[in-house]
Amino acid sequence: MQATQADFTVLFRLLSGVVVLPLAELARAFPDEKLDSDAEDAWQSWLERFAARVSAEAREPELRVAEMKAANPKYIPRNWILFEAYDAAERGDYAPIHGLLAMLSRPYDEQPEMEDAYFRQSPSWARSTGGLAFMS
Template sequence: MLQLARAILPIVGDSIGLQSSITEFPSLYQDRYERMMASKLGLSEWNAESEPERVADLLTLLKEEEIDYTIFFRTLSSFDTESDAVSFSKNHDAWYRAPSDRNMATMVSWLERYANRLAETSWEGDQRARVMNATNPKYILRNYLAQTAIEQAHAGDYAMIHRLLDAVRNPYDEQPEMEEYAGKRPEWARNKPGSSMLSCSS
């Protein structure tokens, strides 16, 4: 932020205003982050005492077990206080590999605590799911999809580019006709250049 302020100071010409923005940014960012995470998790309010640890535990687990973030958060909207945490964990489409027993137990424990937290929220009926699905996209432009579309375009076929564009125009909608673009990265794309990683000139 400081470097950005220095870069635009000659244009803005208001060092006091820029300093004020820099000072306020951390708290504004934290507030926006907390509101976003509350919506992602379907919580009607953010508990500053318990939520940070809950989120940190989940993000650590998603990373350690190579769980697809987009699919996990999207599917989480179907989990509620009546859901079975074990069945939900075992049948979850977001796992890229079979989870270890330890991390499966950790996931079940997290979901059970999450269910208890949901019981404390004020949202009723499908309101929670609607908020979550309006925050957690179903469709994102995954690297392997973009690379495949680019390769087809180089061969003169632009159909996939147009379909992908249609899908990501409304990333939060179900779009059953676009279901093929909502899945996990296929194994063949794990280490393929352009699909698993991008260069700065990609």
């Protein structure tokens, strides 16, 4: 996971939803949504072991999904997200602050209107910006 810079929040939330997940469905957990062939092979092997373990569990898949979703929030207050909201507020636009408050008041819920903007790897500009790169 560390070698491919997987976003753990996105990755574990995606894994919580299904018993077997094609590797392509995990793309949003990786920087720029791509992996080299060695990383793809390593992840595919890991997913196969994960699927085998999930299949071997003697419990209902719905229970596992519910437990994983209860332990893995979909939305977290990342530095780059907060920066964008603070920046807008400095210009007098408080809508992003209000939107974040609404989103983060229900971090475990599905919020399709927020998914494209906030359920993803940090944007490249944030990964290289001082003060934002750490924990983004």
